Amino acid sequence: GAVVSQHPSRVICKSGTSVKIECRSLDFQATTMFWYRQFPKQSLMLMATSNEGSKATYEQGVEKDKFLINHASLTLSTLTVTSAHPEDSSFYICSARVGTIQETQYFGPGTRLLVL
Amino acid sequence: KQEVTQIPAALSVPEGENLVLNCSFTDSAIYNLQWFRQDPGKGLTSLLLIQSSQREQTSGRLNASLDKSSGRSTLYIAASQPGDSATYLCAVGDSSYKLIFGSGTRLLVRP
Numbered sequence: 599g600a601v602v603s604q605h606p607s608r609v610i611c612k613s614g615t616s617v618k619i620e621c622r623s624l625d626f627q628a629t630t631m632f633w634y635r636q637f638p639k640q641s642l643m644l645m646a647t648s649n650e651g652s653k654a655t656y657e658q659g660v661e662k663d664k665f666l667i668n669h670a671s672l673t674l675s676t677l678t679v680t681s682a683h684p685e686d687s688s689f690y691i692c693s694a695r696v697g698t699i700q701e702t703q704y705f706g707p708g709t710r711l712l713v714l
Numbered sequence: 715k716q717e718v719t720q721i722p723a724a725l726s727v728p729e730g731e732n733l734v735l736n737c738s739f740t741d742s743a744i745y746n747l748q749w750f751r752q753d754p755g756k757g758l759t760s761l762l763l764i765q766s767s768q769r770e771q772t773s774g775r776l777n778a779s780l781d782k783s784s785g786r787s788t789l790y791i792a793a794s795q796p797g798d799s800a801t802y803l804c805a806v807g808d809s810s811y812k813l814i815f816g817s818g819t820r821l822l823v824r825p
Contacts, residue, residue: 602757604757630811632812632813640817641803641815641816641817641818642758642803642805642813642815643815644812644813644814647810647811647812689755691757691758693758693813695811702748702760702763703748703760703811703813704760705750705757705758705759705760706757707756707757708755708756708757710755
């Protein structure tokens with residue numbers, strides 16, 4: 599089946615620094631990638647939709663200048679949390695959509711971010 | 715605005731029991747509905763996807779049904795096993811392929 603990887607799996611950083619998270623589709627080309635955030639014991643909340651070669655579309659309430667998304671190729675999307683603060687600590691998960699009839703999304707293993 | 719609710723929030727059953735997880739959504743104009751499994755600290759594994767024109771999907775011991783008109787879906791797990799312990803998430807998809815997730819049901823299957 600389709601595999602999506604994320605790197606790093608876990609990151610701890612100081613407040614004020616920027617953190618980049620990569621999402622890769624390993625064995626397929628992803629038409630669209632999505633970025634989600636999950637706080638402890640809560641469900642996934644969609645942050646933004648990323649299409650290759652175009653600007654990301656952000657959900658209401660998500661600051662586009664804080665969460666920079668770059669989708670440089672059909673297999674790679676990056677999320678950069680700029681000037682991270684403790685309230686940004688969360689589990690960030692990406693997914694990639696394969697444009698088949700089933701229209702399923704394949705999810706990465708997630709990145710745990712802890713901002714001190 | 716689409717809202718997805720899952721009941722119960724948590725469930726503990728002895729091994730071997732059949733069980734049903736419930737999912738409801740407020741807007742019936744959905745493109746599809748998916749059930750996922752999430753293990754602690756891990757990503758999501760897709761279990762079943764039901765297109766809006768379908769009524770149910772089956773995979774092994776899992777069966778998911780969809781009733782669009784009433785805004786409901788159920789996930790039936792037959793002969794539960796301790797390895798089924800996880801959080802089960804329901805998500806509805808719209809025509810722009812966005813997924814709106816429910817808050818999940820935490821399942822514990824006791825040996």
